[in-house]
Amino acid sequence: MKHHQLLRLLPIYTCVLLIPVAAAANLETRLEPSESAPQYELEDYRLQVVPGEEVATELPELPDVSQYSRDAVEQQLAQRPENAPRVSVQRIGEIPALGDFVDQGRAREWVIRQYSHPKAILVEAGRTTLDDVYRQVGNPRYMERSDDGSYTVRLPLVVQPEATLVIRDETLRLSEERGAFMANDGWLFVIDSTITGWREKANGPATFIRKSEFRPFFVSWGGSETFVLGSTFQHLGYNQSKSYGFTVAQYSEYDNKRLQRSAPEAWLVESTFSGIYYGFYCYEAENVAIVNNVYHDNIVYGIDPHDYSSHLLIAGNEVYGTREKHGIIISREVNDSWIINNHSYENGLSGIVLDRQSRRNVVAKNLVHDNQGDGIGLYESPDNLLWENRLMNNLRNGIRVRNSTNVRVYNNVAALNGTYGVLGQVKDLSATDRNFEEDYYHQAVSMTIVGGNLAANASGPLASDNPQYLELYDVNMRFPRSDVGIHFEGLLGTYQTEIFDALLNGRHAVRLTPNPVSNNGNAGG
Template identity: 70%
Template sequence: MKARVYKWVLYMLITMLVVPVQGVAAGNSNANGMAKPPPAIAPLIDDYGIEIKSGEDLYLPEPELPDTSAYSRDAVEARLASRSDAPPDVSVERIGGISALGDFVDEGRAREWVVRQFSHPQAILVNSGKVTLEDVYRQVNDRRYMERNEDGSYIIRLPLTIRQDATLVMRDQTLRLSEERGAFIANDGWLFAIDSKIIGWREQANGPATFQKKENFRPFYVGWGGSENFILGTTMANLGYLQSKSYGFTVAQYSEYDNARLQRTAPHAWLVDSTFEDLYYGFYCYEAEDVAIVNNVYRDNIVYGIDPHDYSSGLIIAGNEVYGTREKHGIIISREVDNSWIVGNRSYKNGLSGIVLDRQSSNNVVANNVSYDNQGDGIGLYESPDNLLWGNRVMNNLRNGIRVRNSSNVDVYHNVAVLNGTWGIYGQLKDLSATDRNFKEDFYEYEVSLRVVGGELSSNASGPLSTDNPAYIALYDVGMRFPRSDVGIHFEGVLGKYQMQIFDALLNQKRAVRIEPSAVVSGQVSQAEN
C-alpha cells in the first residue's frame, strides 16, 4: 500500500506546476604573503529568535536568462564565413618551440611522444589559411603520419596543431586519433567541427580507445588561450586521461609564465547539439570566458560530465542531458567560476551529485534544471556564497535534494525536492581544517545562511528541511507535504525549537519567518560580530 502511495505522490509532485522562467538574467592571503589559515570555527549558537513578517520582503523577480537561440547553426556558419579564405599551409615539423605544444614537452612529458613516434617528436602543423582535412592529408602526403581510409574517414598518427591565425574546418567527416602513436589536437587558432566525429582510436584493436586506466594515455583535445573552438552536431568520444590539459575536451589559458610572453586573451568555445562520450572529463576549462555549452549530450564519461574550473566566467550551460558519469558529478563548476548560468539541464544517474557549485563560485544562476537518481545530492553548493537556485526539480537522489555547505546568502526559490534519501534542503556547517585544502587558494567562511521561498519539499526520508546553526534562515510559502517519517513533518535543532510557530506562520497566517541569533533579532550586535 505504501509503495502505491509513494508512486502517486511522486507522479503528482513531478508534474506539478513549477514557477516558469522565461528568459538568463567573486585577497585571500595575509600581508606577508603566507597562506591564509582556515576560518575560525565559532562556538555553536544556541540562542536564536524568530520574527514573523510579511512575505513581500522576500520577493525576487524571475532571473533574466540568456537567450540560447544565439548559439545556433546559422550563428556558427556565420562565424566560419567570416574567416579568411587564404590558401592552406600545412607542414610536419618537430614539436620544440611551438607554443601550443609546450605543455606536452616540458617536465619530462616529451618522453611519451618519443616512445610512441620512435624518433624526435613531430607534429602536423596547420600554419595558415582556411584548411580542410583533405588539405591536411594532401600536404602531409605521408601515410606514416596521416591516412585516408576506404570509408572516407581519416586517421592521424601525430599531434595536430592549429596555429594562431589558421582555421581548420571539419564538415561531415570522421577523424580518428591514434592512441598508439600519441595523436591529439591542440588548437591555438580557430577550429570548426560540424556534423563530424572525433574519436580516440586504438589501432591494434581496430576500434575506439575505450577507457581502461586513468594513467593510460588516450588522445585528447585542447584549445589554448586566444583560441576559438566551435563544435556543432559533432560526436567526440574515447578521449582523455589523467594528465594536465589532457582530460578529454579542454579549453585553457596558457600558464601565467607563458602568457606573459604570448599575451593571449581568454579562450572561447561554443559546444552545440553535440555528443561527448567516454571522455575522462567530458568538458574542462581554465580561465575561460563566454563559453556556451548548449543542448549537448554528455553520457558515460569517467570523472565528470561538465567541469568548468578555475577563474572562468560568463559561462552558459543550458539544455544539456548529462548522465552516467562513472565517478563523480554530472555538472560541477569549481574554484571561482562566477557570473554564469546553469539552466534547463537534465542531470541523472551520475556517480555522485547531479549539479555542484564548489570553492567560492559565486553570483551564478541555477535555474529550471532537473536532477534525479544521482548517488549524491541533487544540487550541492560547497563553500560558494551568493548564488540563486530557481525553479529546479530534484528527485530521488541518494542523499539530499539540495545541500548548502559553508555557503552564505543563498537564495532557494520555487524549487521542488521530493523523495530524496535524506533532507529536501540541508544547510550544513563543516570544518575543513583537517583536510589537505589550500586555504589561500580555496578559502571559505564557516557560515550558512539562506532564504527558501516557494516550491515543495515533500516525502524526503529525513524531512523537508534542516540546517546547522545558520547565520539566518528565512522561509515563506514553502510546501511540506507527505512526510515519510511516522512522526510526521518535523524539524530538528534551531528549526525544531520554533516548529509550531513556523507552521502557524507559513500555513495559517500565510506570512514569512526569519530565524537568526537573538542578538540580531533584538537589534543588538553580538560579541561574535565585533
C-alpha cells in the same frame, strides 16, 4: 485531529524573505578570507515574524539560448578569411601550443610512440580542410585516408594562431599508439563530424582502461576560438594536465606573460561527448556556450568548468551515466554563469555542483534525479541563486548548501530524496587535503527559501546547522515520509511550535537570526 496530523495535510508556508545581496549583508557577518565565521548556540537565536507582503520574487532574466544555433556557427565560419592553406610537419619543441606536453619530462611519451624526435602536423595559415592536411602532409606514416574516407592521424595535429581548420562531414581518428592529439591555437570548426581516440592494434576505439594510461585528447588554448556543431567526440583523455579529454584552457601565467593571449572561447552545440575522461574541462575560459549537447558515460565528470572561468552558459544539455563523480560541476571561482534547463541523472555522485567560491551564478529550471549524491550541491560557494529546479530521487539531499552564505532557493521542488529536501550544513574541512590559501572558506551558512515543494524526503523537508540567517516563505511541505508528520531537528526543532504557528495562522514570514551582538562580543537578548 492531532497537531502533527494537521501538519501532514496542510501546505506549510514558511515565509522566506527575498532579500538582495546588499540587503542580505545586513543579516550576516561579512568576512575576509582569513577571518573565522562566528559560531552560535541554539540559545543565541531569535525568531522574527515578518508580513508575507514584504516578500518579492521575480523570475530572473534568462539568456537567449537560440543565439547558439547552426546558422550562428555558419556565420562565425563565414567571417574567417579564405586564404590558401599551408600545412607542414615540424619538430614539436618550439611550438607554444605543445609546450605543456614537452615540459617536465612529458616529451618522453612522444619519443617512445614516434620512435624519433617528436614531430607534429601544423596547420600554419589559411582556411584548411582535412583533405588539405592529408595532401600537404603526403606521408601515410603521419596521416592516412581509409577507403571509407575516414582519416587516421599519427602525430599531434596543431592549428596555429591565425589559421582555421574546418572539419565538416568527416571522421577523424587519433592514433593512441602513436600519441596523436589535437591542439587548437587559432580557429577550429568541427561540423557534423566524428573525432575518436583510436586504438589501431584493436582497430577500434581507445576505450578507457586506467587513468594513467595515455589516450588521445583535444585542447584549445588561450586566444583560440572553437566551434563544435552536430558532432561527436569520444574515447579521449587521461589523467595528465590539459589532457583530460576535451579542454579549453588559458596558457600558464608564465607562458602568457610572453604570449599575451586573451581568454579562450568556445561554442559546443548539439553534439555528443562520451567515453571521455572529463567530458568537458576549462581553465580561465570566458564566454563558453555548452548548449543542447549530450554527455553520457564519461569517466570522472560530465561537464567541469574550472579555475577562474566566467560568463559561461551551460544550457539544455542531457548529462547522464558519469561513472565516478558529478554530472555538472563548476569549481574554483567560476563566476557569473548560467546553468539552465539541463537534465542531469544517474551520475556517480551529484547531478549539479557549485564548488570552491563559485559566486553569482544562476542555476535554474534543471531536472536532476536518480544521482548517487545530492541533486544540487553548493560547497563553499556563496551568493548563488537556485530557481525552479526539480530534484527527485537522489540518494542524498535534494539541495545541500555547505559552508555557503546568501544562497537563494526559490520555487524548487525537492521530492523523494534519500535524506533532506534542503540541508544547510556547516562543516570543518581542516582534515582534508585542501589548499586553504587558494581555496579559502568560512564555516557559515545562510539561506533564503521561497516557494516550491519539499515533499517525501526521507529525513525531512529541511534542516540547517548554525545559520547566519535562515528565511522561509510559502514552502509546501506536505506529504512527509515519516508517519509522525513533519518534525524539525536542531535549531528549527527548537522553534518548531512558533514557526508553525506563524506559518499556519496567517502565512507570515519567518526569519531566524542570531541575537544582536553586545559590546563585549556576546550575543545579547
